Amino acid sequence: MTDNIETDVVIIGAGPVGLFAVFELGLLDIKCHLIDILPKVGGQCAELYPEKPIYDIPGFPMVTGQGLVDNLLAQIEPFHPTFHFNEMVESVEPIGTPEAPLFRVRTAEDGTTFTCKAIIIAAGGGSFQPKKPPMENIEAYEGTGVFYAVRHMQMFRDKRVLIVGGGDSALDWTVNLQPIVKRLTLLHRRDAFRAAPHTVEKMRALVAGGDMDLHLGQVTHLKGKAPVLEGVEIKKDDGSIVSVDCDVVLPFFGLTMKLGPIANWGLNLHENLIPVDTEKFETNVPGVFAIGDINTYPGKLKLILSGFHEGALAAQKVHRYVYPDKKLLFQYTTSSTSLQKKLGVTA
Amino acid sequence: MGVIHVTDRQGQRHTLECVEGWRVMEIIRDWGLPIEGVCGGACECATCHVFIAKDWVEKLDPATDEEEDQLDTVITHPTSRLSCQIIWTPDLDGLELTLAPANG
Structure with a gap:
């Protein structure tokens, strides 16, 4: 039996807008748990542009994505929110009434359930998931010959093993897996890597020593009768075609955002966004709110500052659900x- | 005033009227063609990936390091560019490009 956690509010998404909602709810004595698919707080700010300066946060002439997240964490510290990382909310089941909403929220990974009086969706562009390169028939090999993450090195x-990509994930797994695999090949589109310099050096030393192969080019197609992968064909940057035999391809092409299971929760959707009113930022389901980039309404601007405002107003209505008798x-x-x-x- | 020619993923060619100073990604999106542009032109996502017609490659400003880093996250062709990093000017009247396949 998995745990059930009882709380006032579940916030889906621990980006800047979800974090600030903790503050607005906290001032109203409302407790919350935050769930995020990433292993850390900050959402897009921390995942996509931690080092990039942002110039349109009120009161900050300039702040980096990570700087903003760090400040928000300090600001909500008095309210001791509980974070659940690496988890995606799979289902939301209304078990109350429209006047007194109650929800059961279930996560995908370990099936933890939450019982809460309101849900605030602050999921930005949706959940971060590995980018799937557009290789023909790649789905047919997923889980047997194609993996987007390394869960167990063994x-x-x-x-x-063929690793594709030139960022930190690709390079880290190259040097980590090289000692245990039969043969490791790294494929990247150009001879420049966006990864920690010492990891790149290590990889180059392995190539120089003949302990692994490096190719510059692109996969053109996967070979082998699905689901068994036998190799790939690569178009090298000089235009020549080479064949690499391999049992496994690990494409590390970064992350993309997908709406994911939110589409199945009975919420009205408009082009992958959740329509809300502009008084309470509540969805068509009483007790479920949507704030930040994931919502839409006439005049909506996808700005962090708009999400902060939306969280403050939503908190007012959440208070009525959590404390129906308190003015x-x-x-x-x-x-x-x-x-x-x-x-x-x-x- | 001028145009760009965009071939969609079904192979159909569209001629789109342009606004000077707009990102090519924004022009394509404004005309309703299926280009994502998730990050809104910040060079952070590569969902506005296009293939530029060979004759036009030299006429564009070369890709910055930042753009190359993003191009690392998709399967590129020799003429791959991110359309959010190309600002349309009348010099690009007649620019010919093809939408790259959507990422899964």
């Missing part, structure tokens, strides 16, 4: 001692 022991008094953090107590800034 699976590849004594196999002929909500609107207060400012500058003057309210009760808010300051919650933030731990006053005795």
